[in-house]
Amino acid sequence: MTDLILAPNLNNTDDFYAALLAAYDGLDEGESHALNARLVLILANHIGDEGVLTQALDAAVMARSSPGQVAK
Amino acid sequence: MVAVRYQTAFRLYPYEKSADQEAAQPVRHPVVIVGGGPVGMAMALDLGKRGIACLVLDDHDGVGMGSRAICFAKRTLEICDRLGCGDPMVDKGVVWNTGRVYRDEREVYSFDLLPEGGHRRPAFINLQQPYFEQFLVAEIRRLQAAGAPIEIRGQNPVTGVRQQADHVVLDVDTPDGPYRVEADYLVACDGANSPIRTMMGLDFEGRVFEDNFLIADIRMMADFPVERRFWFDPPFNRGETALLHKQPDDVWRLDFQLGWNIDRKAELAPERIRDRVSAMIGAGVDFELVWTSIYTFRCCTMETYRHGQVLFAGDSAHQVSPFGARGANGGIQDADNLGWKLAAALNGEAPDALLDSYHTERKQAALENIKNSSRSADFLTPRNPAHALFRDAVLDLVEHFDFARPMVNSGRLSVPCIYDGSPLNGPDALGGGPARSRPGAPCSDAPVRDGFLLDRLTGRFAVLAINAAVPESLSIEGQPLDVIPLSAEDDATGALAHRYLGEAPCAVYLIRPDQHVVGRWPAFDPARIEAAFSQATGKV
Known part of the structure; x- marks a missing residue:
């Protein structure tokens, strides 16, 4: 089974983060939520691997329910 | 009384x-x-x-x-x-074979x-x-x-x-x-x-879904195509869904999602229903109400x-x-x-x-069936704002990208269950046999000479042999079985071979009276057929 990558994996993290923020500029809360949802679905389809997606869901849920822990 | x-x-x-x-x-x-x-x-x-x-x-x-x-x-x-x-x-x-899905007034995709x-x-x-x-x-x-x-x-x-x-x-x-x-x-x-x-x-026990749907069956002489048409958020039923489907006798099934908090009596008033119908099919189209009903549902x-x-x-x-x-x-x-x-x-x-x-x-x-039907209901009747958010995101995406089509769920249409793991299943000993015909699966139909395979399965246990030698007749424990000796050449389209041989050159299937597969082998072996028959009749 392919493991979900949880170590740094972006070549240029700051560029990606800036692009992410830019995509949400000028959006109200509802529009932002809608963009989040579209982005999740696009990325999920690109990943395709159900095992990786399950790990990603688990990681996202865990990170909220356990503040302070650093996911490795 | x-x-x-x-x-x-x-x-x-x-x-x-x-x-x-x-x-x-x-x-x-x-x-x-x-x-x-x-x-x-x-x-x-x-x-x-x-x-x-x-x-x-x-x-x-x-x-x-x-x-x-x-x-x-x-x-x-x-x-x-x-x-x-x-x-x-x-x-x-x-x-009917074609379904079309609309959002607002736009067709977002169709399927066969x-x-x-x-x-x-x-x-x-x-x-x-x-x-x-x-x-x-x-x-x-x-x-x-x-x-x-x-x-x-x-x-x-x-x-x-x-x-x-x-x-x-x-x-x-x-x-x-x-x-x-x-x-x-x-x-x-x-x-x-x-x-x-x-x-x-x-x-x-199970789940009640908080939604109401109005059925209006109408008779009209309209020239609409014989297709299942499904709308999300149409102008004639804003924020909800609707369905149009043809029945015999010039009757059409219209189904309107109404939401949870409705005045049931007011919605069932014939004038109210007539207005809804006219908004959907066009003000100038004559029709007669045949049957109306409001339903809720549970799984x-x-x-x-x-x-x-x-x-x-x-x-x-x-x-x-x-x-x-x-x-x-x-x-x-x-x-x-x-x-x-x-x-x-x-x-x-x-x-x-x-x-x-x-x-x-x-x-x-x-x-x-409950799993599939509940998932359709969850798509049509989102239970919370986040569920609605993703449903709308899917509908936004499907207008631009094909990948989102399988996510749109207006009903996953009934297919028979494959009884994987059933205690009645015999062995799957056919190397390279197609998964669709594995033990527990209902037999797929296929053309055979001038007829169809399923017409040969008459309600008794049956032995189906393709490119394999079998006796002319067969009884087990005094019960006669149907014996169906075929060759892959009996179906020039290749469907029979595709559905029952797969990679295998020849195959023998034992099939239950309800046309589900018991077991399959590369050749006829009476001892194995009898053992599988015992298994399928609950004797093992």
Whole structure:
């Protein structure tokens, strides 16, 4: 089974983060939520691997329910 | 006193006094079926064809009004072919293969239900439920005339049920007063609110969905295409969904999602419905309201479908949302599964324990239907803002990208369950055999010479051999089997080889009376066939 990558994996993290923020500029809360949802679905389809997606869901849920822990 | 719960569309079995009512002692019947709906009548037909005496008790004297179930799936039609009444259904029904999904006024995509050829029957027909039941009863009448031991008693509601060690005692009411009958086995096909289930104090649990839907069946002479059309957020039903579907007799099914907090009475007012319909089909189009109804739905199941001598089939055992047409179609498959098992148990050809596999297999199927039907309902009726957010995101994406199409869920249409892991399954010893025909799977149809494969599976156990030598005739434990020797060349289209050989050069299949695969091998070996037969009849 392919493991979900949880170590740094972006070549240029700051560029990606800036692009992410830019995509949400000028959006109200509802529009932002809608963009989040579209982005999740696009990325999920690109990943395709159900095992990786399950790990990603688990990681996202865990990170909220356990503040302070650093996911490795 | 026999209460009338609904109006009948066709009065098919008016009350007649039976000799049982005058008998000094309750008369014992091998099988009593309670409920004369599609499942009960299919059950009676299957048993009667097998020579098993059965008595249908119905609290009315005919088929209920209203089109209700309208989509009958290919597997149901194949079962009805075996029961002898597939042709009139398909002749009367409307065949459709194309579905279109709209958002607002835009078509976002369309789909073809059966891209695969080489099946005698289409993926679906639309047919009003009263016609479906009428054709079943017509076939029962034809068999009765030829001596089949089926009896139907109208206006015979069951008011009491007591289970004994090896039979069931029923109190039955009639216009001439009450009487009692006994049954070796009772099959409860008495619907989602099953009085038998209630009288026996049995559970029925699951989820209620907080939504209302309005059905308006209308008659109109419109030139709309014969397709299933489904709308999200159309201008004529903002924020909700709608469905348009063709039925025979120039009748169209319109289905409007209404939401949870509605004024039911106001919504059912004919003028209100007429306005809704006109907004959907166009103000200038003439139509007549044929049947209207508001429904809510739940997805529920009993824990166990067999309780001693009582077996539950159809909606009495499990209930689904209408999305996906899994209610009536699932119920017909219950009858298909139970018929041969009851006959084998009553004829002493199989142990009573074979009937336990009815629960195992059909509960598996019901859970699959409930899962699919609940997921459709969750898509159409989001339970919280986040669910609505993702549903809308899918609809936004599908207008631009094909990847989102499979995420749109306006109903996952009924397909038969593959009984993986069933205790009746034999070995899968065919290397390279196609997964679709593995043990537990229903046989796929395929063209064979000038006919179709499923027409050769007549309701007995069968040995199907493709490119493999088999004896001309075969009996196991005194029971004759159908032997079907074929060659891959019997189907020039290659479908037979694709569906039954896969990578294998030759194959031998043992097939159950309900056309599900028991086991498969590369060559005929009588000892292996006999062992698998024992397994499939509950003797191992």
